[in-house]
Structures are given as structure tokens and as C-alpha cells.
Amino acid sequence: MSPSNISVKLVRNVASGAPTLADFKIESTSVPTKESLQNDQILVRTLYLSVDPYMRGRLSGAQDSYVESFVAGKTLFGLGVGVIEASTSPDYKEGDIITGDTLKWECKFIANARGFTKIPASSGISPANYLGILGMPSFTAYVGVVSLAKAKAGETILISAASGAVGQVAIQLAKARGLCVIGAAGSDDKVEFVKSLGADAAFNYKTCGDLTAAIKKAAPNGVDIYFDNVGGEFLDAALANMNSFGRIAECGMISQYNATEETAYRVKNLIRVVPKRLSILGFIVSDYYAKPDYANFITEVSTMLKEGKIQYKLHEIVGLENGPQGLLDLFEGKNFGKLVVKVASDAQQRL
Amino acid sequence: MSPSNISVKLVRNVASGAPTLADFKIESTSVPTKESLQNDQILVRTLYLSVDPYMRGRLSGAQDSYVESFVAGKTLFGLGVGVIEASTSPDYKEGDIITGDTLKWECKFIANARGFTKIPASSGISPANYLGILGMPSFTAYVGVVSLAKAKAGETILISAASGAVGQVAIQLAKARGLCVIGAAGSDDKVEFVKSLGADAAFNYKTCGDLTAAIKKAAPNGVDIYFDNVGGEFLDAALANMNSFGRIAECGMISQYNATEETAYRVKNLIRVVPKRLSILGFIVSDYYAKPDYANFITEVSTMLKEGKIQYKLHEIVGLENGPQGLLDLFEGKNFGKLVVKVASDAQQRL
Structure with a gap:
């Protein structure tokens, strides 16, 4: 007898207030087979699902949210990692590991073969890392620090929102390259965390007073690279x-x-761009997955991870049936580190 | 008997008002010889001198001007082209053609071998062009359009101050590459001139009303490259x-x-940099003379010039002794085209 499939569905949208377990249901569903694949589809075995704050917006049912809503009676979906068990698409083959933001909260599912990123087969690293240190926010840090700013040893980098998912990786990538790293964050706890990641200096931008002076104090020789996550007044102070x-x-x-x-x-210091020969380089990470930068990122950070040279906290919940509780825990801040749900068993994780 | 040397000297500084011929004197001076060269010096035969509006500031004698003043009793100096007749510097040899902004208004002079740019030997083109179409403003246009913006056929470029020394060359370099060119200038006459250089559309930024709407009208498919000479409100409208x-x-x-x-x-549209993945690239042309870009520029524009594919008006005054009158004519707007003084005779021009 083949094992049954499990799906996490939404019972009702929760416009406001705290969702509860009763807003979700765990359903046994039939196991999809490769015979039911239509053209250009893939059969995916889910390995890990990501549990993220933005999912609160999806729960609300609002039509004007910037993310697509979950629908009552339907299966949840989101960021995840899976392995392809069968494919009728020329772009994917059995055994390919994929990540994307439309993975279903279901052990196995069929999807149209679009909108997924193939990730390089790696050895000795849990695929969960592709939702964390090898995921989108980390690659964003890599693109900014390496691909665009072309960080060089001896330079000084300033990073705003330095304790965030992007900032904390930017700090570590820059330190690994021999830069002097200055971090700015919005609470004293976060400032301590930024320092614990290796930043040479850090300050609380909410309590430091004049931002231009605070940056100058932290970076007396000036800033060669500014990794901007915040814009506005902080960007103006960085420009100065x-x-x-x-x-x-x-x-x-x-x-x-x-x-x-x-x-x-309104930014006043843009005039410094000419005499200082500054480059302001806007980017969106999704433009870079098809470039060699992505494989370079995976290689570099996988190696750092295996060698214990990069920190990133993962909080693993085991079993898809425990996913809804994980989501509720996230909203209450009970997790410590990036929250993921381990869907497939250890045996099934083998790639 | 060796020919005597001629030098144009300032009689008195002119703080305000119109200078007259009596403010200058033409002096016969001794001809410098290579025997009088000290270490790391060059003996220069002046070929052409540039006559430029900024020289009014030099005449004033003000100490707080952004350019060094001319001194009463001393020889004038400025942008020019010369040929080296003798050198005790390892960086220069006899026959090298140089340009720089400290050439003396003197037929032959000795200078320290610093601050000059060697220009590639060219065939069939007057060295006067190195003060015009092959000079600094044109190279500035090249660096912006080619080196930084990497203009590609089919793209749309917007150029502010399009009738200026930089803008008029930017227009022609972009047209030669197959771009759609939009120019903005500050008078209807200038707008006509911009169109005569090949711009596909042009408008008077002083009378067009809302700048964002004026750019949108001129470039309905949007702007791929903005060559900014003006900043401020126009830059904000371009960003939009x-x-x-x-x-x-x-x-x-x-x-x-x-x-x-x-x-x-204060710029309000900088926020578009991220979603539109814009790059804002500040530059100063002097950083690019040592790069391959400079030789590429000379090759490309020399060829265009010989083939009659680029327009640039030169207004030549013959004889250093007529230089002061040329300067006075410039201040009265009597020139039509870039004003230069031809110092060496045709025979001496041969390089």
C-alpha cells in the first residue's frame, strides 16, 4: 500500500487578530502519480517548507495585499525546496532539486514547470539551507557585496538593517573578504548581534543622534561601500x-x-555623486539567478557553512502536520532562527 | 639668426567690466634652448592655444576664483596643444604631441614635465582638433555615452544641456550608434541647433512646463540612458x-x-533606483585618460571627422600676437565655433 499524502489547507481567512490551529486542517489526500502529469508539468516531493512573517498577509484574504492570498478550502503554499520525482518538461528531470515560492504545503504535488529555480546538487548540506543561508536573502547580500560593489580587502563597508536576513549575511561575506564592516541596526540587542557576527563597529540608528556624525565616528576613514536596505535619511547620511x-x-x-x-x-547629498565619482547601483536579486554569480554564491557559502565559517540559525520543525503550529509560533516570536518545516523523512531527504 | 620668441603677457588684472587690448602686451623674448633644460623638464613648441570663457575669471585677479589667476607682468596660460622639441623627462621624448591646461601663451617655452597628456599621433587632422572635437568636453561625452552607459542601438538617450560642448558631441556619438536621441536645451535657438545635430526630438526646458511630462512626450517609450549635465529638478524628472x-x-x-x-x-524620485534597477554613475573625465577608452575615443572621432560624419565648428585665429583680440572677441560673442589661436605656422605644424 502506498503511503498517503498529506496536505495543509486553510479553513478560513483571518482578517485580523491571531490565527489559531482551528483555522487550518490537515487532510489526507491521494498520492499523485507520474501518469497524471500533463504536458510541461512536474511531480514534486516536498523536502522543506519555509515559514515566514509575510505569510500573515496571505492568511488575511485581503485582495489588495502585495502577496497572493491563501484561499479557504485550498492548500497553503510558499517558499520551499523539493525534489522532482517525474517531469514532462524539457527543463527539469527526475532528481533535480528545485526551490521557489509556490511550493505547496503537501508532501507530494503536481505543478506547472514554471517559476522554480534549480539549485546545484551539493554534498553534505541539508537542503533546508536553501531556505536559509543559501536562500534568497543571502544571495541578495552576495549580489550587493560581491557582484555589484566588488568588495575588496581593506575597504570599509557600511550596512544598514545589518541584523536583518540580508544584512547579517552581508556582514559575514564582507568580513570573509577582509573588509572593515560597520553595521547599523534599530535596537541595542540587534547592535550586539551585529557585533557578534564580526562587525568592527555598530551603532543604534534610532538613538545615535545625528546620522552623518554617527557614521563618521564609526567609519573615520570614510565609507567605500554602502549596502543600503533603508533609503531616506540614512542614505543621505551615507552619501555624505x-x-x-x-x-x-x-x-x-x-x-x-x-x-x-x-x-x-528628499535626498540632498546626491550632488556628491560627481566629484566623488560614486556609483549607485539598484538591483533585484531575481535578475541574478541565471548568471554565474548564483553558482559562485552557492559554492562559496556552502564551503563556508561546512567549514563553520558562517553563522546562520535554522529552527527546524519536523513533520508537515506540525506546520500550522510553526506558523503560529512564528507570529508569537517563539522561534530562534529561521523557521523551516522538515516535510520529508531523513530517508526521503537523500538526494 | 634664430627667430625671436613671442609671449603674451598681462599688463593689469581687470576685476570687472570689459578688458581691452591695453590690458595685454606682446613681448619678444629669448628663444629657450634645450641646453637650459633642468631635470625632468620639457621644451615645448606651442601649436594651438584654446580661447575659453573661463579665462575671464583668470583675468580678474581674484584669489578665491576656482581657477588660478593670471598675474600682471606674467605670461598667460591655458589649454593648448604643443610638440616637444627636447626633454629631460623619461616620460616624454622629442616629437611627442601634448595637451594640457598649463600651456603658456608663448611660441616656445620650458615647463616641468607634469600635468600634460600625450595624444596619439594622428594623420591628416589638424592638432587644433585636440582643443575641440578631440578635446576634453568631447572625451567627456564619449566616457558618459560609451564607457559608462554602454549605449546600444535601439535605446533612447536623453541629454540635458544638449547644445553645450559636451552635449553636442554626446548627441552625435549616440546617433552614430543607432540610438534615439532626445535633447533638452535652454533656448529655442539651441533647440534648433540640437535638432540640426541629428537629435530625434528636442525641447526648451525653460518653456516646456512640467519637466516630467515634457520628457515623457519626447520619449514616449521611456529613457534608457540619461546623460546628466544639470542635476536638480531635471534629474528628478529624468528619474521618473x-x-x-x-x-x-x-x-x-x-x-x-x-x-x-x-x-x-532635494531629489524625490531616487526611490525608483531599486525597482527599476537603475545605475547612477558619477564620473570625472580625467580618470579616463590613462585607460584604453582614450585611444578608442581618438580613433573613433578622428575617423568620423575625416569622413565628415561629425560636426564641430572651429574658429581659428592665426598668430599668437592676435590672441588678445581673440579673447576680447570671445567675450563679445563674435566667434562662431570653438575659438583657437594658431601659434605655429603651417610648416611648423607638421608633426
């Missing part, structure tokens, strides 16, 4: 501290995303 | 019209150079 030929890896401007025409911060 | 993966060659922000902390324009 840039050295000649400085590069700004422009990853995000979260301080401005809710701004209106009236409240948007 | 940039296509994905657009590049801004940041050459200058003349609209902001006299701004104070209070009057400086």
Missing part, C-alpha cells in the same frame, strides 16, 4: 560619508515604502 | 522617466553648483 569611487549597492529603501508624495524623504 | 536597467551618466549638476543648504534641490 562616501569616499571617492565609492559604490552604493541599492537593495531597498524600506524607510520610504509607506511614504506619500508629502512625507517622502 | 527611466526604463528598467536604465543608466544615468552623471557628468555634472550645474543647476546646483551655486545652491546653498537652503536652496539646494
